[in-house]
Every structure is written in C-alpha cells, then in structure tokens.
Amino acid sequence: MKNTLLVAGLLPVAAMAASSSDTSPQQIVVTATRFAEPEASILAPVNIVTRQEIDRLQAKSVTDVVRTLPGVETISYGGKGQSSSTAVRGGTSSQTLVLIDGVRFNSVTSGGADLNALPLNQVERIEYVRGARASIYGADAIGGVINIITRPDAGTNAHKFSAGVGSRDEREASWSSSVQVSDVGQLKAAAGYQDEEGYNVHPVAGINDGDTHGYTGYNALLDYQHQLNEQWGLFAGGRWFRNKAQYDNSYDNAWGSQHQRSETWSDNQSYQLGGRYHQNNYQSELQGNFGRENIYNYPDGQSRSESQNQTFIRQYNVSWLHDLNLNDAWRLGAGVDWRREKLDDDSISDGNAYPEATHGRDNTGVYSLLQYQLQAWQAELSGRSDDNEEYGRHNTWQTGAGWRFLNDYRLSVRYGTGFRAPSFNDLYYPDPYMPGNPDLQPEESRNREVMLDGITGLLTWRVTGYRNDIDQMIQWAPNSSGLWRPENVGQARIDGLELEGEFDTGWLAHRLSVEFKDPEDRASGKQLQRIARRSAKWVAQGDWMQYSGSLSWIYQGERYDDASNSVTLGGYSLWDLALAYKPGADWKLNGKIANLLDKEYETAQGYPAAGRGFYVSVDYSL
Structure with a gap:
C-alpha cells in the first residue's frame, strides 16, 4: 500500500490528500515533466487518484473527486450539471491549468475549466501537481496542473456495465471496455448517460418557488494504442459529451423582479492522433489534437436556434516532445507546442457579434528542462518562451533542489514564475x-x-x-469613461502551509490534509474572494472480504463572497459515506449517502448546495 504525505505530529483531526491504497511508492507520473517518471523523483507535491479510488468514493462527478485533493477549493452554482470552478492554493479557476490526456481543457472564453461538465465514467486516473508549472506548460499553470487521464495502461482487460438511481430522480447508466488486441494493441470504448430532475439551485422567494433545475448528459469515447515494434507506437482517440442543464436568472431587488428559468446546451468533441518513439535513453512524442465546443444559452421555452447567446469554440494543438537520459545522473527534456484558438464568426453574446480578433490567435511555446539526481541530491531547472500573436512574448522559468539527508527524509526548495493569459471574454466581450x-x-x-x-x-x-505573489491581476474596474471592464489593477499575495499524510490501520487506508492560508488582496488588504483561510480533508477507504467503501470529510472555513468582504459565506463540514458489496465475482451492489448530515451551505451566495442524497447502483464486470 502506498502511504503518502504529513507530519508525524499532525493531529488526528487533520484530513486527506489524494492517492490511494492501491498505489505504490514508485507510482509513475507523467504530468510533472510530460514524460513518465517515478513519483519519488519529482520535487513538486504530487497527488494521484486511481480508478479504484474513484469507484470506492462512488463519486458522481469529476468535481466530487477533485475537491478531496489538498489545496483545492471548488465553487459550484448548484448541483450536477451546473457550472463550477476550481481554485488551487487560493488562486482563481483561470490560474489552474486543467488537461485531458495532456491537452489543455481551459475555456478560451471564460479562462477556467468547468469540471462538472466532464463525464466521470471516461476517467482512468487523475494526476495533480501543485505549484507553478508554466515553464513546462505555458499559460495558466500558476496554482497547479490537474491532468485527467482517460487512456488505460497497455495490457488492460476490463469490461464494466453500471446502472443506478438516486435522489432528485437521478438515473444513470454507463459502459466501458478495455481490451488488449493481440500483443500490440490496446482498445478502449466507453459510453454513458445521466439524467436528474434536480432542485431549485437559485431560490428567490415568491418569484421561482417550486422550480427545479435538472441535467441530462450523454458521452462516448473510443481510444486505440498500437505498438508497431519495440521503438515505435501510435495512438488515436475521440471523445464526445453533450450536456443540457437548466439554471436560473431570477431576481427580486430594489430595481424590480424577474422570473427566468434558463437552459444551457453544450456539445464537446475532441480528436487526438500521435506517435511515440523510444530508443535506448531517448524518447519522443508527436501529437496533434482538434477540439470543438458549441454552447447555447437561452430562456426556458425558447428554441436553441433562437438563442442570443451562441458560442462556437475551435482549438488546434500540436506538440513535439523530447526526453534524453544523458547518464545515470542527468536528464534533459525539451519540446515545442503550437496552439490556435478561435471563435467561429457566428458566435454572439446577447445578440452582439464578437470582434474579428476572436476569429483566431496563435501561440507557440518552446521549453527545455534539465534534471539531476544522484544519491542524496536532486535538482531541476526549466525555462519556456511563449510567443502569442495578441500579447507578444512571455518567458517563464523554474528551479528547485532537494536533499535526502536521511534515507526516508527529504528537504526541497523551489522557485518558479508563471502567467495567466487574458481570455477572449476578458479582451473582447461584446457588451456595450x-x-x-x-x-x-x-x-x-x-x-x-x-x-x-x-x-x-x-x-x-x-x-x-x-x-x-500575483501581479497585474485582471479585475473589473471603471475606466475613464465610467464603463466597467477588465483592467490589470490587482495584486495578491497568498501565503500557505500544507500538512499532508497517509497511513493504514488494518484494511483501512487513511489520507489526510490540513491547509492554512493567508489570501490577501494587497491593494485593499482584504481576504481574497471565496477563498478560505483554513481547510481540512480526510478520506478513509478499504476493501474487506466482499465489502469495500469509503468515508470522507471536507471542512472549509469561513469565506467572503465579495471582494469588499461584506458578504460572509459560513464554514461547513461535509460527510459522504459509500459502501459496496460483491455477492459474486462479476456483480457489485453500491450504495452512497452524499452530504450524510444534510448540511446546508453555499459556495457562492444565493446558490445552495444539494442536501442529503441517496444513491444505489449495480455493476457488472468481466
């Protein structure tokens, strides 16, 4: 069993960091340097969530999994299917880079990544690296990188069908199959469906009483890896998901009242093709990716084609990566990334067309990485230069060193720079x-x-x-004409202390984390919006005879919903319990109680989280 992370004197009240009892101390990680390497050789804090851990949690969404990770705070505007954002180490969602199979997922319009939109049944594992990684990945990797991996390991043979029901009229079904094709191929196929009636995610008394805001999602995936010979391998894949969710724009204030139940419809497709070469101490990977997303937002009762808010996003990515072990101590990495982002000409917001500048921008990034590891010493140095046709060239770098002063104890230090690129909405939002x-x-x-x-x-x-320290933060502010628009006016300093640990008691594996932060807006001296000073997490998981399950606890301290710190969001403790029973080799019965104590809380003012929920499902596996 893998135990990872925390101080010997950490109090039992502390809570979890993410890895699972099925991983080993030599767990392989690809996110830190973009090539596979043992977790022990990485200087930055790394956490891994396996598919087995996701199954024990009986998580209902990617957000459910990620929120158990140390340093992560999630903000959701309602339940399943509603938009959400993820903050790492007190940053904004746009300052956390989210990847799917190594390819950027952050939105070109909002800047952040909505993890609630991703289908969980496609996920094989999640890798999470904290700290600045801009010198490897470029823009947006300020707080950390979350890499959601859908591709199975070579040699995997597993087939699973699952169906379930739950609170708020939830119905779901999913299927996945990974099979080894002769001795040289690995094929994975998956599909899923989710539907939920939901609840009133934004109640406005006397205006939208009795409303519910539901969600329907469909998804499919096909992935194939082929080993041509000992040196050459090819891979190709396609991923699709379509979501439809209701949300609420109702209000009742001094300016009047309105009842408006709205809907968002989104269709996301991604296609990937690449090849790998490995010879002795050298390896290389070349891959291309095309992604498209169509999003419509419209009032309930209106057809999608009549929507005054239509966004058609297209992304093209090409990367060529190289890795060379120079000798037993030195390792050299390098690569080039090219990315093109665009909105189609038909994209509109409130009926207003986006300007021509959104019809395409290119970014080319070149990076290099040098690592040293010999006996008790580790060191790394990396640098990257990004050339963007909108805001010009931006250079980042990082360095770090580690000293294993005893066999099981290591001290390390790191320094790195990063940047967050303005999104299309920051630059060109077409609102007069x-x-x-x-x-x-x-x-x-x-x-x-x-x-x-x-x-x-x-x-x-x-x-x-x-x-x-974050400078030139993009915040809304009035210009000389009195119009509010994004400006480079903010400064933030976030000091933090993370305590993490993992240990086993019998057949239970415990994973813990406690975090203390001082997230300060340096211009006003106020606490950063929606960021807590204290948080703690604990997850206990295990397998015993025919039973398996998990018990998790998440604590978030008091936060403020606004930059002026005038609206308080209370702290909360959240418990989830999941149990499973295998009556036979192929069948498993699952039961989960989410929000076990029926805690009432909000992560954004006016958007209450879901209450207690009950879920049951059955799995059939081969």
Whole structure:
C-alpha cells in the first residue's frame, strides 16, 4: 500500500490528500515533466487518484473527486450539471491549468475549466501537481496542473456495465471496455448517460418557488494504442459529451423582479492522433489534437436556434516532445507546442457579434528542462518562451533542489514564475456597457516553496510552505469613461502551509490534509474572494472480504463572497459515506449517502448546495 504525505505530529483531526491504497511508492507520473517518471523523483507535491479510488468514493462527478485533493477549493452554482470552478492554493479557476490526456481543457472564453461538465465514467486516473508549472506548460499553470487521464495502461482487460438511481430522480447508466488486441494493441470504448430532475439551485422567494433545475448528459469515447515494434507506437482517440442543464436568472431587488428559468446546451468533441518513439535513453512524442465546443444559452421555452447567446469554440494543438537520459545522473527534456484558438464568426453574446480578433490567435511555446539526481541530491531547472500573436512574448522559468539527508527524509526548495493569459471574454466581450479590454496584459506570478517530506513509522507525510505573489491581476474596474471592464489593477499575495499524510490501520487506508492560508488582496488588504483561510480533508477507504467503501470529510472555513468582504459565506463540514458489496465475482451492489448530515451551505451566495442524497447502483464486470 502506498502511504503518502504529513507530519508525524499532525493531529488526528487533520484530513486527506489524494492517492490511494492501491498505489505504490514508485507510482509513475507523467504530468510533472510530460514524460513518465517515478513519483519519488519529482520535487513538486504530487497527488494521484486511481480508478479504484474513484469507484470506492462512488463519486458522481469529476468535481466530487477533485475537491478531496489538498489545496483545492471548488465553487459550484448548484448541483450536477451546473457550472463550477476550481481554485488551487487560493488562486482563481483561470490560474489552474486543467488537461485531458495532456491537452489543455481551459475555456478560451471564460479562462477556467468547468469540471462538472466532464463525464466521470471516461476517467482512468487523475494526476495533480501543485505549484507553478508554466515553464513546462505555458499559460495558466500558476496554482497547479490537474491532468485527467482517460487512456488505460497497455495490457488492460476490463469490461464494466453500471446502472443506478438516486435522489432528485437521478438515473444513470454507463459502459466501458478495455481490451488488449493481440500483443500490440490496446482498445478502449466507453459510453454513458445521466439524467436528474434536480432542485431549485437559485431560490428567490415568491418569484421561482417550486422550480427545479435538472441535467441530462450523454458521452462516448473510443481510444486505440498500437505498438508497431519495440521503438515505435501510435495512438488515436475521440471523445464526445453533450450536456443540457437548466439554471436560473431570477431576481427580486430594489430595481424590480424577474422570473427566468434558463437552459444551457453544450456539445464537446475532441480528436487526438500521435506517435511515440523510444530508443535506448531517448524518447519522443508527436501529437496533434482538434477540439470543438458549441454552447447555447437561452430562456426556458425558447428554441436553441433562437438563442442570443451562441458560442462556437475551435482549438488546434500540436506538440513535439523530447526526453534524453544523458547518464545515470542527468536528464534533459525539451519540446515545442503550437496552439490556435478561435471563435467561429457566428458566435454572439446577447445578440452582439464578437470582434474579428476572436476569429483566431496563435501561440507557440518552446521549453527545455534539465534534471539531476544522484544519491542524496536532486535538482531541476526549466525555462519556456511563449510567443502569442495578441500579447507578444512571455518567458517563464523554474528551479528547485532537494536533499535526502536521511534515507526516508527529504528537504526541497523551489522557485518558479508563471502567467495567466487574458481570455477572449476578458479582451473582447461584446457588451456595450461592460465591454472587454483589448489592452490587457497577462497576469504574472512568482512562487516560492519549501517542502519537508518523509516516512515515520506507518505514516508517510509532507509539509509544504509556499508564497505566491500575483501581479497585474485582471479585475473589473471603471475606466475613464465610467464603463466597467477588465483592467490589470490587482495584486495578491497568498501565503500557505500544507500538512499532508497517509497511513493504514488494518484494511483501512487513511489520507489526510490540513491547509492554512493567508489570501490577501494587497491593494485593499482584504481576504481574497471565496477563498478560505483554513481547510481540512480526510478520506478513509478499504476493501474487506466482499465489502469495500469509503468515508470522507471536507471542512472549509469561513469565506467572503465579495471582494469588499461584506458578504460572509459560513464554514461547513461535509460527510459522504459509500459502501459496496460483491455477492459474486462479476456483480457489485453500491450504495452512497452524499452530504450524510444534510448540511446546508453555499459556495457562492444565493446558490445552495444539494442536501442529503441517496444513491444505489449495480455493476457488472468481466
């Protein structure tokens, strides 16, 4: 069993970091450097969630999984299918880079990634690296990188069908099949369906009483890997999901009242083709990706074709990566990425067309990485240069060193820079009263970390202290004409301390984390919006005879819903319980109680989270 992370003296009240009892100390990670390497060789804090852990959690969405990770705060505007955002180490959702199979998923319009939109049945594992990684990945990797991996390991043979029902009239069914094709191929196919009547995600008394806001989603995936010979391999895949969700724009205030139940319809497709070469100490990967997303937002009762809010996003990515082991101590990496982002000409917001500048922007990034590891010492140095046709060239770099002063104890330090590119909405939002600002420059960050990790008895632990300074933050502010629009006016300093640990008691694996932050808006001296100063997480998982399950606890401290710190969001503790029973080799019965104590809480004012929920399902596996 893998134990990872926390201080020997950490109090039992502390809570979880993510990895599972099925991983080993030599778990392989691809996200930190873009090539596979043992977790122990990585200087940055890394957490891994396996498919087995996801199944024990009986998670209903990717957001359910990610929110158990250390340093993560999630903000949801309602239940399943509603938009959500993910903040890492006190940053915004746009300052966290989300990848799917190594390809950027962040939206070109909003800048962030909506994890609630992703189908969980396609996911094989999740890798999460904290700290600045812009010198490897480019824009937006300020707080960390979340890589959602859908591709199975070579040699996997597994087939699973699942169906279930639950609270709020939930119905779901999914199927996945991974099969080894002769000795040289690996094929995966998956499909899923979810439907839920939902609840009133934005209740306005006397205006929308009795409304419900539901969700329907469909998804499919096909992936194939083929090993031509010992040196050459090919891979190709296609992923599709379509979501339809209701939301609410109702209000009742001094300016009047309105009842408006609305709907969003989105269709996301992604296609990937690539090849790998490996010879002795050298390996290389070349891949291309095309993604498209069509989004419609419209009032309930209106047809999609009549919508005044239609967004048609197209993304093209090409990367060529290289990795060379120079000798037993030195490793060299390098690569080039090209990305084109665009909105189709028909994209409109409130009936207004986006300007021509959104019809395409290119970014070319070149990076290099040098790693050293010999006996008790580790070191790394990386740098990257991004050339964007909108805001010009931006350079980032990172360095770090580690010293294993005892066999099971390591001290490491890191320093890195990062940046967040303005989104299309930041630059060109076509609202005559709240327009975008084409003169924006990227946000810039400087991240410092010191980490101590080790193994003491049965406890594997990690303590990390960090400071992240973010300049030129993009915030809404009035210009000289009195119009509110995004401006480079903000500064933030986020100081944090993370305590993490993992240990086993009998057949139960416990994973813990506690975090203390001082997230300060340096211009106003206020606490950053919707970011808590304290959080804690605990997940216990295990398998015993024919039974398996998990018990998880998440605590988030008090936050503020606004930048002026005048609207308080209370702290909350959330418990989830999941149990499963296998009556035979092929069948498994699952039961989950989400929000076990029926806690009432909000992550955004006016958008209450779902109450207690009951879910049952059955799995048939071969």
